[in-house]
Amino acid sequence: MRDISDALCGVSIDLPENGTGDTLSSTLLQFQILSLQGAGFDTTSRTIMFIILYLITFPDVQERAQKEIDHELGSSRNISGNDQAKLPYVMATVLEVLRKTAIVPFAIPHLTLHDAKLRGYDIDKDTVVFFNLHSVAHKESYWGCPENFRPKRLLDDSGNLLEKCSHLAFGAGRRQCPGETIAKMKIFIVIATLLQRCSFQKADGSDLDFDPTRGLVLSFKVIVKRNL
Numbered sequence: 001m002r003d004i005s006d007a008l009c010g011v012s013i014d015l016p017e018n019g020t021g022d023t024l025s026s027t028l029l030q031f032q033i034l035s036l037q038g039a040g041f042d043t044t045s046r047t048i049m050f051i052i053l054y055l056i057t058f059p060d061v062q063e064r065a066q067k068e069i070d071h072e073l074g075s076s077r078n079i080s081g082n083d084q085a086k087l088p089y090v091m092a093t094v095l096e097v098l099r100k101t102a103i104v105p106f107a108i109p110h111l112t113l114h115d116a117k118l119r120g121y122d123i124d125k126d127t128v129v130f131f132n133l134h135s136v137a138h139k140e141s142y143w144g145c146p147e148n149f150r151p152k153r154l155l156d157d158s159g160n161l162l163e164k165c166s167h168l169a170f171g172a173g174r175r176q177c178p179g180e181t182i183a184k185m186k187i188f189i190v191i192a193t194l195l196q197r198c199s200f201q202k203a204d205g206s207d208l209d210f211d212p213t214r215g216l217v218l219s220f221k222v223i224v225k226r227n228l
């Protein structure tokens with residue numbers, strides 16, 4: 001058993017095509033694995049890509065994050081998920097990019113289970129509804145200048161991460177992203193490890209494009225310099 005895909009294969013084995021209830025037919029199994037791949041990889045890799053874009057655009061943030069890593073962990077030891085608490089500024093940078101980009105801006109579709117009323121609007125049973133996560137992450141009265149990229153906004157005066165960090169990038173309620181913890185950990189390990197060993201700069205003649213194209217993978221050229 002290596003991972004969740006193996007676990008799903010384990011429960012689907014030898015079941016008929018129309019498996020129901022707690023069992024999985026091979027078609028359902030394919031959907032489950034595709035959902036996990038789609039929901040897990042694209043979101044995480046794009047977030048990492050956006051963090052690199054922000055680090056290049058805000059070299060002061062890049063430098064401060066590197067100083068924190070140097071000071072707390074040094075340049076040689078491997079970084080693990082357990083180091084998140086030791087590197088609050090790096091974590092705040094990751095979370096501020098998640099807030100600002102809102103890479104899953106409308107979460108995924110939900111369906112009302114019964115007639116409902118919201119802010120004076122009647123919403124019928126079986127209506128498809130979306131959370132506007134982008135709007136939550138950019139609410140002026142809550143964030144104050146939400147358009148500014150400022151990891152420090154997520155730290156208190158002593159430099160510790162604030163509760164405010166839960167800004168719903170992963171949705172809320174029963175259908176909240178089940179990959180939140182692992183996603184944050186993976187992104188943290190990749191970014192902290194890269195910053196421990198490399199610096200990022202804009203490549204000559206390449207534009208830094210913050211205007212996301214939904215549904216297509218954005219790409220840009222950068223220079224990566226190895227620090228060791």
Ligand code: HEM
Pocket residue numbers: 035036039040041043044047103104107108109131133169170171172173174175176177178179180182183
């Ligand atoms: C930066 C990384 C990620 C972000 C921003 C993100 C965000 C989201 C959001 C906003 C939703 C919809 C929640 C809702 O409708 O309330 C969602 C659903 C989901 N995510 Fe993620 N996600 C990320 C990474 C991952 C990873 C790594 C996995 C798997 C390991 C994953 C698996 C899923 C699945 C299976 C769903 C559907 C849950 C359901 O339908 O009940 N996600 N994600």
